[in-house]
Every structure is written in structure tokens, then in C-alpha cells.
Amino acid sequence: MDRIGEVIEASTTELAAQCYELYGVPPLGSLVKTADSSLELYGIVCNAVTTSLEPGRRPIARGKDEPSEEAIYRSNPQLTKLLRSEFNALMVGHRKDGKLYHYLPPAPARIHSFVYLCPPEEVKEFSQSFGFLNILVNAHLDISTDELIAAALRQMSRAHQERHAFLVTAGKELATLLSGRFDQLKSVLGRLKE
Amino acid sequence: MLDLTKVAAQVEGMLATLKSGRDERQKRLQSALDVFSCPSTDVEKLRRKIEMSKTTWLVARLVDGLSQRYPAPPIPAEFNVIASDGSHIDVDRHRSTRCFLINTGSVVLSYGDKPDASLDSFPQLYATDEELVIAPPDGSGREQQIEGPLLGIKRGVEECRHLAELASKMPPGSSTLALLDGTLILWGLESNNYPDFVKEALLTNGLLACLDDMKKLNNDRRLAIASYISFPRSTDVVNTLRVSLCPHEPADCDRYCPTNESRACDAVATILDRELFSNSLSEGERSALFISPSKVQKQYKDHIVYFFYLKVDDEIARVEVPEWVAMNGSLLNLTHALLLDQCRRGQGYPVALSEAHEKAVVTGADREQFWELVDSSLVEQHMSTLCSAKSRSKITRWI
Numbered sequence: 165m166d167r168i169g170e171v172i173e174a175s176t177t178e179l180a181a182q183c184y185e186l187y188g189v190p191p192l193g194s195l196v197k198t199a200d201s202s203l204e205l206y207g208i209v210c211n212a213v214t215t216s217l218e219p220g221r222r223p224i225a226r227g228k229d230e231p232s233e234e235a236i237y238r239s240n241p242q243l244t245k246l247l248r249s250e251f252n253a254l255m256v257g258h259r260k261d262g263k264l265y266h267y268l269p270p271a272p273a274r275i276h277s278f279v280y281l282c283p284p285e286e287v288k289e290f291s292q293s294f295g296f297l298n299i300l301v302n303a304h305l306d307i308s309t310d311e312l313i314a315a316a317l318r319q320m321s322r323a324h325q326e327r328h329a330f331l332v333t334a335g336k337e338l339a340t341l342l343s344g345r346f347d348q349l350k351s352v353l354g355r356l357k358e
Numbered sequence: 359m360l361d362l363t364k365v366a367a368q369v370e371g372m373l374a375t376l377k378s379g380r381d382e383r384q385k386r387l388q389s390a391l392d393v394f395s396c397p398s399t400d401v402e403k404l405r406r407k408i409e410m411s412k413t414t415w416l417v418a419r420l421v422d423g424l425s426q427r428y429p430a431p432p433i434p435a436e437f438n439v440i441a442s443d444g445s446h447i448d449v450d451r452h453r454s455t456r457c458f459l460i461n462t463g464s465v466v467l468s469y470g471d472k473p474d475a476s477l478d479s480f481p482q483l484y485a486t487d488e489e490l491v492i493a494p495p496d497g498s499g500r501e502q503q504i505e506g507p508l509l510g511i512k513r514g515v516e517e518c519r520h521l522a523e524l525a526s527k528m529p530p531g532s533s534t535l536a537l538l539d540g541t542l543i544l545w546g547l548e549s550n551n552y553p554d555f556v557k558e559a560l561l562t563n564g565l566l567a568c569l570d571d572m573k574k575l576n577n578d579r580r581l582a583i584a585s586y587i588s589f590p591r592s593t594d595v596v597n598t599l600r601v602s603l604c605p606h607e608p609a610d611c612d613r614y615c616p617t618n619e620s621r622a623c624d625a626v627a628t629i630l631d632r633e634l635f636s637n638s639l640s641e642g643e644r645s646a647l648f649i650s651p652s653k654v655q656k657q658y659k660d661h662i663v664y665f666f667y668l669k670v671d672d673e674i675a676r677v678e679v680p681e682w683v684a685m686n687g688s689l690l691n692l693t694h695a696l697l698l699d700q701c702r703r704g705q706g707y708p709v710a711l712s713e714a715h716e717k718a719v720v721t722g723a724d725r726e727q728f729w730e731l732v733d734s735s736l737v738e739q740h741m742s743t744l745c746s747a748k749s750r751s752k753i754t755r756w757i
Contacts, residue, residue: 218716224705240703241473242465242713 193315207253256296266295314355411609418594418648436470441710452749463717515564
């Protein structure tokens with residue numbers, strides 16, 4: 165399994181993780197996992213940011229005389245050590261004693277626990293049920309929930325052989341969840357196409 | 359509490375003084391430049407005169423001339439720049455525990471086909487009786503407490519020790535410039551008149567031992583070491599012009615000018631080396647080599663400190679190197695070329711040094727947290743945390 169980072173902040177509803185590689189953030193909407201001794205916790209990537217490692221030091225423009233972006237990093241090898249990429253994941257489920265639950269885990273992730281990008285089989289298993297959609301619909305995030313729901317479903321659909329069938333089923337589920345919110349439903353469905 | 363409204367008037371007064379002296383200063387700078395670049399100056403004669411003169415100010419010794427200028431040599435395709443810098447928390451006599459801390463930042467930057475960087479810091483706490491003093495080796499005489507200026511010197515030595523360690527890890531066949539911030543000359547050892555065993559511990563067995571190690575590394579790799587002084591205030595080279603202007607052969611300040619009145623050399627007085635070179639060097643060029651006249655240099659053996667000035671953008675920097683770098687054309691060129699390259703990559707200041715500083719720096723908040731950590735650990739172990747009443751009065755202010 166692909167270990168991509170480490171938890172640096174955690175709450176019941178969300179976790180923040182620092183990536184091991186600069187720019188090594190998982191795609192928006194992808195399913196990630198972290199674990200402690202008794203629980204596996206699942207989250208959906210809902211935001212990512214690359215910033216200076218130290219809050220008081222802002223990056224400056226360096227490429228005026230460089231032929232490419234890559235050349236900037238070659239000329240200034242320290243940059244990769246002074247910048248960091250982080251991402252946030254919205255908690256959407258957990259696994260206890262081998263059983264999968266599509267609702268919030270009883271406790272937040274532990275700081276420094278490893279974060280993995282879930283492989284397609286695990287994404288497929290997790291997305292057999294759409295219980296997590298309720299959490300996404302009701303989330304209060306910086307990013308619009310329509311964007312997040314659509315991104316998550318697009319990512320999950322890749323793990324399914326019948327992508328279209330998966331998206332149709334998800335759309336029906338959304339229609340129930342967003343009944344009376346036609347504009348939002350339309351907005352999400354419009355974003356499912358790739 | 360500082361009342362800035364009361365200071366403001368004094369700042370205006372300061373500006374007025376500066377303004378009125380500007381023309382006079384410009385005249386003196388021009389005199390200095392005239393003597394400096396005068397084609398008829400007999401450099402060999404001046405060199406001899408400097409060696410024989412007795413002056414009340416420090417005069418640089420000449421090596422390869424006076425006003426020579428050297429353009430930047432080309433940089434190698436693959437090279438490393440390593441640097442270390444330090445910061446410390448001094449012993450605080452108002453605190454419950456006697457200890458000090460040195461935090462050394464170290465940086466390795468590799469350029470070329472496989473660019474890489476490593477930035478790290480190494481905090482070291484000194485708290486045992488042996489660590490807090492420098493003791494005479496034979497047990498006779500008074501031991502010296504390491505604090506204040508002596509801690510500053512020890513920190514400099516630790517920086518050099520870290521640098522030598524980094525240098526030893528560079529691969530055989532590589533080209534590396536090792537950088538320190540500030541001066542290679544332990545001026546403090548001279549000015550504070552420390553006993554010989556302190557000089558031996560910090561200089562002979564400290565700084566010079568590290569320089570020895572780095573010199574030996576040149577058997578299978580190219581390694582130059584230099585220290586970099588930004589915006590230097592030294593006047594060693596301008597003082598050579600004073601000797602040149604002196605009508606007496608040789609110059610002897612105490613003998614000929616005991617009252618310091620109307621001396622011929624005052625024509626260039628108060629001018630700094632950096633002003634001289636700012637007007638005589640072009641971008642990227644370095645000056646001739648000079649030898650620092652410090653007394654403490656007598657103990658430097660193979661590592662006598664030479665220096666040159668380097669022009670980078672609008673700044674003149676003073677670069678100090680040990681003799682084995684100064685006298686080796688390949689190492690001297692490496693130093694010149696890579697320092698200039700580092701400054702260009704780092705907005706006018708060597709990147710490696712600025713990153714080493716960032717790793718080393720101990721802020722005011724860090725200091726507070728350090729003492730809190732010490733105190734809370736003492737409390738956990740049920741040990742006394744009694745501090746001075748003065749220190750308590752600063753923490754808890756009242757009306």
C-alpha cells in the first residue's frame with residue numbers, strides 16, 4: 165500500500181497530514197486510510213496546500229533568468245527542504261474487527277500515524293455502500309461540497325469496472341439525499357463527467 | 359521603558375552631524391582612492407615599510423600587491439557548498455540551574471547533475487561541572503567559567519568542528535567550499551587576555567585542529583574553507599595607505615606623532631576598507647590578498663589568516679581563508695567562484711550560510727521555552743527551582 169504521509173493534526177471529523185514528498189498530495193476526492201491498534205480510519209481528501217515550512221518565511225519568485233521551473237529547483241536544491249505539502253481528509257468511515265462502517269469513527273486519528281492511499285480493491289470495497297455521501301453533503305468545508313462529492317465519486321468510479329453503472333447508482337443515492345435541492349443535485353451531477 | 363519622542367530629537371541631531379561631515383568624508387575617500395590606485399606606488403617598498411613600522415592601528419600585510427583585481431573564475435559543473443552557524447543560550451546567573459546551550463545549524467548543498475540539500479540542527483546542552491569550565495590541564499591555576507565572551511568563542515569553535523565533520527563526509531574527488539559566518543580570527547582570545555591553557559583548548563586543540571583536519575582532506579578531494587563577513591567595518595587596507603602617506607621611514611606613531619595632531623595620514627582617516635573597494639572593484643571581482651595583522655595570528659601556524667574583499671551587487675564582503683587556501687590557486691579560485699555563485703543564488707548573501715543561520719537561530723521565545731523546560735523538569739523531579747528575586751520581579755511586573 166502506498167504510504168504518502170503522516171497525520172499532523174486530527175479531530176473527530178477531519179485529519180491533516182504532511183506528505184513525505186513535496187507535491188506528493190493525493191488527488192482531490194481520493195480515499196485515504198490511517199490506522200491505530202484497533203481501528204482503521206477512512207477519509208476523503210478534501211483540500212491540499214503547499215507552503216513554506218516556516219510561517220515567517222515566504223517563498224520568493226526565482227525564475228526570471230531560469231529556462232524552466234525544474235531549473236529553479238536544480239539551482240536551489242534547498243527549496244525541497246524548505247517547502248512542504250499537506251492535505252486534509254474528511255473522515256467518512258472506519259473498520260473495526262474487520263467490519264466496515266460508513267460513519268464517523270469513535271476516536272480521531274493519532275498524531276504521526278501513517279496515511280496510505282487506498283488501492284483500487286479497497287476503494288471498490290468501501291464504495292459498495294454510499295453511506296458516506298451523507299457526511300459529504302452535510303460537511304462544512306472551505307471547498308464547496310458539490311465539488312468534493314463529485315471529485316470523490318469520480319475517483320471511486322475508477323476502481324469499478326462498470327464506471328457508468330457506479331455513477332448512475334451514486335446519482336440515484338444523491339437524488340434522495342438532495343431531494344428538494346435540485347440546483348445542488350444538478351451541480352454535482354454536472355461535475356461527474358470526465 | 360523607552361520614550362521614543364525624547365529620542366526623536368536626538369536622532370535629528372545625529373543626522374545633522376552626519377550631513378555636515380559628508381563633504382569632508384568624500385574628500386578623504388577620494389584621497390584614499392588616489393593613493394590606492396596610484397600607478398607609481400612602489401608596492402615592494404610599501405610592503406617593507408609596513409613590516410618595519412610601529413603603528414597604533416592594525417595594518418594589513420601585503421601579499422600580491424595592493425590594488426590588483428581578479429575577475430570571477432568559472433564554476434565547476436559539480437560542486438558542494440557546506441556551512442555551519444551557531445546560536446547559544448548563555449548561562450543566566452539569575453536562574454536556578456547553571457547551564458548553557460549551543461545550537462549549531464549545518465547545511466550541505468550539492469549542485470550539478472544530482473542536486474540535493476540537507477539542512478539540520480544540533481542542540482547541545484552543557485551542564486556538568488566539567489562542561490561549564492575550561493580547566494588548566496595540570497590542575498594548577500584558576501579554571502575559566504565558560505560564559506559571556508568565552509562562550510561566544512567556544513561556539514565559534516563548535517561551528518568549525520561541525521563544519522569539519524560535514525567536510526569529512528564529502529565524497530573523494532568532489533569539489534567543496536566550506537563556509538563559516540564571521541571571522542576565522544579568534545579576536546576575543548587576544549583582547550580578553552585569557553591564560554594560555556584557554557588559548558590551547560580553544561585555538562590549538564579547537565579551531566586549528568579542525569582546520570588541520572580539513573586541510574588533510576585535500577589529499578583525495580578539493581576542499582576550501584572560508585569565512586564570510588558581510589558589511590565589514592575593518593580598516594586594515596586603508597591603514598596600509600596611512601603608512602604609505604606617512605612621511606617617516608619607517609612609521610612610528612608613538613615616536614613621531616605622540617599627540618596625534620595634524621598627521622599626514624589623517625587624509626584618509628575614518629575611511630573603511632569596504633568604501634575603498636566599493637569604488638575600485640567591479641561586480642564579481644575580488645581584491646588582492648592581504649594578511650590580517652592580529653596578534654593572535656602568531657599561534658595560527660599553518661593556518662595564518664589571509665583575506666580579500668569581494669564585490670557582490672552593491673555589497674563588499676570580506677572573505678577570510680587560511681594560508682593553505684590562499685596559497686593554492688585552485689582552492690582560492692574555487693572559493694572566489696563559489697562564494698560569488700552562492701551570493702547570486704541567495705539575493706546577495708551565501709545561501710548555505712543563510713540556511714545554516716535559519717537552522718541555528720534561537721529566538722527569544724525559544725529561550726523562554728528552554729528555561730520553562732528546565733524548570734518544569736526540575737519540578738517533576740522535586741528539585742529546587744529557586745531563582746533570583748530580580749528575575750522574578752521581571753517576570754511578574756506590578757505597579
